[in-house]
Amino acid sequence: MKRASLLRVFEAAAVILLPIALVGSAFLEAEAAAALSLLCVVLALTPFLLSFENKKPRPRDLVPIAVMSVIAALGRTLFSAIPSFQPASAIILITAITFGQDAGFLTGALTALSSNLLLGQGPWTPWQMYAWGMIGFFGGLFYRAGFFRKRFFLLLFGFISGILFGWFMDLWYVLGFIRPVNPAAFLAAFASSAWMDVIHGISTVLFLLLLEKPWGKKLYRIREKYGIGPEVKEK
Amino acid sequence: MKEEPIFSTLHPGLLFFYSLTTAVFAMCSLNPLYLGISLMAALLSYSFYFGVKRALHIFMGALPVAFVFAAFNVLFNHRGKTILCRLFGSAVTLESLLYGFCSGIMLLTVLMWFRCMDVLLTTQKFLYLFGRRFPNLALLLCMTLRLFPQTEERIRCIRQARHSLESTSDRFGDKIKNGMRHISCLLEWSMEGGLDTADSMKARGYGITKRTCGEEYPFTQKDFFWLFAFLVFTFLSAFAIFGKNSVMQYFPQLYFSADIWALILTAFYFTFLVLPILWEKISEIRLFWAQKKIQDRRKKSYE
Numbered sequence: 001m002k003r004a005s006l007l008r009v010f011e012a013a014a015v016i017l018l019p020i021a022l023v024g025s026a027f028l029e030a031e032a033a034a035a036l037s038l039l040c041v042v043l044a045l046t047p048f049l050l051s052f053e054n055k056k057p058r059p060r061d062l063v064p065i066a067v068m069s070v071i072a073a074l075g076r077t078l079f080s081a082i083p084s085f086q087p088a089s090a091i092i093l094i095t096a097i098t099f100g101q102d103a104g105f106l107t108g109a110l111t112a113l114s115s116n117l118l119l120g121q122g123p124w125t126p127w128q129m130y131a132w133g134m135i136g137f138f139g140g141l142f143y144r145a146g147f148f149r150k151r152f153f154l155l156l157f158g159f160i161s162g163i164l165f166g167w168f169m170d171l172w173y174v175l176g177f178i179r180p181v182n183p184a185a186f187l188a189a190f191a192s193s194a195w196m197d198v199i200h201g202i203s204t205v206l207f208l209l210l211l212e213k214p215w216g217k218k219l220y221r222i223r224e225k226y227g228i229g230p231e232v233k234e235k
Numbered sequence: 236m237k238e239e240p241i242f243s244t245l246h247p248g249l250l251f252f253y254s255l256t257t258a259v260f261a262m263c264s265l266n267p268l269y270l271g272i273s274l275m276a277a278l279l280s281y282s283f284y285f286g287v288k289r290a291l292h293i294f295m296g297a298l299p300v301a302f303v304f305a306a307f308n309v310l311f312n313h314r315g316k317t318i319l320c321r322l323f324g325s326a327v328t329l330e331s332l333l334y335g336f337c338s339g340i341m342l343l344t345v346l347m348w349f350r351c352m353d354v355l356l357t358t359q360k361f362l363y364l365f366g367r368r369f370p371n372l373a374l375l376l377c378m379t380l381r382l383f384p385q386t387e388e389r390i391r392c393i394r395q396a397r398h399s400l401e402s403t404s405d406r407f408g409d410k411i412k413n414g415m416r417h418i419s420c421l422l423e424w425s426m427e428g429g430l431d432t433a434d435s436m437k438a439r440g441y442g443i444t445k446r447t448c449g450e451e452y453p454f455t456q457k458d459f460f461w462l463f464a465f466l467v468f469t470f471l472s473a474f475a476i477f478g479k480n481s482v483m484q485y486f487p488q489l490y491f492s493a494d495i496w497a498l499i500l501t502a503f504y505f506t507f508l509v510l511p512i513l514w515e516k517i518s519e520i521r522l523f524w525a526q527k528k529i530q531d532r533r534k535k536s537y538e
Binding site for chain 1: 258259262263310311312338339341342345346350353369370374375376379380382383386415418419422423426427429430432433434436437442
């Protein structure tokens with residue numbers, strides 16, 4: 001129990017410290033920034049994965065995560081002809097809403113990992129794992145806090161998360177490969193990818209509109225039938 | 236891709252260490268001396284694993300990225316003393332152009348090392364390495380990998396089953412409707428199937444003892460030798476990359492220096508990077524001579 005709460009603290013620390021560490025390494029002009037920032041992201045991923053491992057989930061708790069991330073990954077490759085138009089973020093969000101933030105994080109991380117098996121792994125994989133994981137994590141967290149009671153806020157979150165995902169993915173090359181890192185470089189990178197990010201946001205909203213109700217119902221049924229998910233476990 | 240290189244008969248831990256080191260070293264070297272060595276070795280390794288054609292293909296495909304990075308740097312980085320020209324009222328400097336180009340090349344190199352890592356460290360070996368320490372994450376990864384081919388097969392089945400039921404018109408709305416229905420069949424099928432499997436795993440006692448792996452990779456004497464070799468080479472290469480024997484400074488003015496030690500260390504670094512190829516080629520030559528010896532002996536006995 002103690003270890004679990006300790007890992008929770010580490011999770012919070014990972015969320016808060018990662019941007020500070022990234023920006024810090026940029027402005028201190030650390031040598032080998034590409035390797036350093038990658039290390040930061042991998043370190044930020046660890047507490048989430050460890051706390052999942054620590055909870056000793058039953059095999060059936062893993063099934064929705066695996067199935068949803070495979071569907072998200074296949075959906076991403078299916079639409080990969082249209083840049084950054086993909087259903088993955090929406091599917092991750094739906095999973096996070098039904099099965100809780102931890103499942104959301106893992107679905108996001110696994111989606112990035114497994115879809116890159118098809119599209120090509122690279123130094124960006126941990127970054128995508130973290131970014132999608134965060135979409136799932138905060139989606140689940142906000143849902144439990146009751147922010148998404150009005151559907152509009154869910155769609156808004158979907159749109160914003162698409163844009164934030166793009167910004168986070170801009171960071172990996174700005175931090176690693178552009179010197180010196182100044183606000184102008186950041187702004188330029190954000191501006192050059194703004195179009196892509198907006199498409200990502202819009203596609204997330206579209207797929208949420210299309211999938212949220214029918215899939216939400218289905219997943220809810222499976223959750224109740226098999227007793228998976230956060231609410232059921234606490235009893 | 237051709238058959239497995241001899242190098243991948245090593246213990247998975249060593250392979251993980253080796254492929255991670257090659258990528259990280261490439262990520263840490265902006266010095267053109269080490270960057271060039273790493274790029275050359277990456278190209279060689281890539282053509283060794285995948286064939287020359289694909290190596291050239293990925294190289295030509297990724298080269299524009301290097302130019303994009305150079306352009307990006309030039310536009311937003313005005314440090315450096317050698318002004319080439321003025322664009323939109325701000326200086327375009329040689330230093331920032333070169334810096335951007337080198338970082339683009341570095342990205343390309345890292346990318347190729349990652350691809351080579353895929354060959355050496357297959358998923359099976361990866362799961363062997365980390366599966367016992369993290370059994371639940373390993374199971375999750377296993378499930379996902381299994382689901383990919385299964386899902387494709389299921390989509391095919393669903394399509395066939397629903398083919399005669401659905402309207403075959405090319406209208407966009409109909410297509411979306413059919414697609415949605417297929418996907419929702421797939422979702423239910425995969426979920427329920429997966430949950431059944433998981434339950435039956437549980438019923439048969441999954442998770443009671445430690446996780447085992449289909450294939451065992453014992454750590455042999457040969458692996459000890461190679462571990463030692465890797466450590467020596469890694470140490471020397473790290474000394475080269477992080478040491479001050481060869482210095483490249485981009486800003487404010489281009490400055491490059493390398494002494495004789497830097498060249499010696501570079502030779503070690505290059506040897507480290509092409510170890511898999513060297514081993515393969517040496518064993519091929521040894522095989523050739525051994526075969527020749529046998530043939531000669533046969534000829535003699537015939538005479």
